[in-house]
Structure formats: C-alpha cells, structure tokens
Amino acid sequence: MTGSKISKRYAKALLSLGQEDGNYGEYGENLKEFAGLCTDNPEFSKVIGNPVFSVEDRKKVLNAVLEESAFADLVKNFLRLLLDKNRIGGVEDVSAYYTQLTDEISNIIRAEIVTARPLKDEVMDKLDVVLSKITSKTVKAKVEEDESLIGGLVVKIGDLVLDGSVRAQLEGLKESLKRGENN
C-alpha cells in the first residue's frame, strides 16, 4: 500500500512535468518501454534494484542502458532519481499508474476482451463503438483468447464485467436448475 502510494506520487510528478512541456505522451511511452525492459530482463531489474550493490555501481549499469536508449532526457533523469531513492524496483507500478493518469487525461478507457475464438475486424470495430457509447470514452481493448469460454466473449472495463460467454450461460442455467427454477 505504501509502495503503491509512493509510485502514484512519482507518476503524478512525472505527468505534471510532461503536461508542462506537452510531452507527457512520449514520457509515458518511454516509461512503459523501460518497465517492459525490466519485466523482460529480470536480472537487469534485480541488479539495479538490489541495495547490496552500491548506488554508484547500479547507476553505471542504468546509465549504460539509458545511453543506448532514445528516451527523453527528462525520463532518463526521472529513472536516475528513482534509483537514487531506491524506488527503481517500483518502476512498473509507476508506469501502470502513469498510463492510467494519461488515459484519464486523454479520455481513454482500457478494456480487456476475452473471447473463445478470434474476433473479426468488423466485430472489433462494432465492439469499440458500442463500448465507447456505454462508457462515453475512447476504448482501447486488449484481446485474449480462452477456449474454456466455449463460445461468446467476456468484456472487462474497470470494475464492469459484461459476460456473454456460453460458459456463463451454462453456469446460469445450472444454478437455475439447482434452485429448482425450471421455467
């Protein structure tokens, strides 16, 4: 909880700077790219986040990576600051919250679509339209496949879950039968 609160503070600080110079979108992308790098390379993440090594040594490693990157200078300095403050291990949380904040600014909402079979493009377009209508926001959907749904799909938007899967219908039918609701 405390770590999450601190991550939010750092994310808000970076966003504030990004809004001032108008590059908050680029900063968000840089941050997401670095968080993805940490996720894909856990050893690198362990080295720069391990307090057993000195700050100077860890900073050398970080700088070596940042010099090879095309990140904005502000983002590079932000990452160095996280390392100085021993918060570099929470960069993924910072990135996630930063994305959430930028989505709110851009009136974007993230949706997770789980489908039993691949969805056609025209179906995806229809879904974007209808989900945008009910949320009054631009929907950015991430699609995953899950055969256990049997058929249909499930859409999760924040706390809202819209379940149109065959599995859910079967579960509903099963519960009705168990309760003795035959009609």
Place this chain on the structure above:
Amino acid sequence: MIRFTGKKGQASLILGMALLFLITLCGFAFASGGGGNSHDQMLNLFYRILNFTLLVIILVVVVKKTSMLRFFGERRDEIKEKLEALAKERQTAESRSRELETKLGEFEVQKKEILEQFRAEGAKEKALIITEARERAAQLISQADHTIEREIQGATERLKQEVVEMAALRAEEIIAKGINDSDQDHLVDEFIKSVEKLH
C-alpha cells in the same frame, strides 16, 4: 393407773370384765360340785385366776406402754395410703391405657389415611409418568419423522445437484463439440445487441 378410753379401751374393759365373770362363774360351779379338798382347790384356782389376771394386765400395760399399737396403726395407714396410691396409679394407668388405645386407634386411622394418600399419589404419579412417557415418545417419533423427511429432502437435493452437474457437464461437452465460427459470430452479435441496450 390404767385408763380405758375410746372404743378400743371400752372393748378391752368389756372383754376383761366378761373374762373375770366367767372365771368367777367357773369358781362357783366348781365349789357347788363339792369335794374334800375344796379349800386347796379354791386357793389354787384363785392363784391361777390372779396369775392370769396379772398376765392380762401386764399384757395390756405392755401393749399400751410400747408403740406397738401406734406401729400397727401407722403400718395400717401406710398400707392404706399405699393401697390408695396404687389405686390412683391403677386409675392413671387405666386412663393412660385408654388414652393410648385411643391414640392407637387414631394412629390406625392415620395410617390408613397415609396409605390411601400414598396410594393416590402413587397412582397420580404413575399416570403422570405414563403421560409424559407417551408425550416424549410422540415427540421422538415426530422428531424421527422430521429427521427422515429432512434426510430424504437432503438426499433428493444432493441427487438433483449431481444430476444437474452431470447434465451441465454433458451439455458443455456437446456444445463445445458442436459450436462453430457461425455460432461464435451469432453469439457476439447477440452480445453487442445486449450491450447496446444498456446504453
């Protein structure tokens, strides 16, 4: 000096006089009978009478002077008192006996009453125990009936759940085997329509 007072004294005096009269009469009779040595015989008789009279006087004096009469009188009174006391005690004992007999009779009555009461209470208790036992038996039977009913309901419900689970599993297998892209498109269209209705 000898005094003859009271009834006893008079009686003694009369007795003494009668005795003296009889002796004198006997002397005259003996004298009128005649004989040779009448003077000696009269003297002998006189001595004997005198001797006897002295003996009587001595006896009377001795009796008077000693406490023999008083002793016998006291003894008589004592015996009389004892007899009276014994009579009273006898009366008391008889009274006590009658009282005890009365009480014994009362006890017999009480005994009968107590026995009757105990018998009545015993009968009442018996009836109560039987009634309670019957009620308890009825309750146990009722509880057993309810338990059986619940068990049957539970078993029916469990069986129903199992049947539903198996039917759902079987339905899932059939649907999973039979579903195709067209069905998926139809399901997605239905989903989109239902979501549109939310707006």
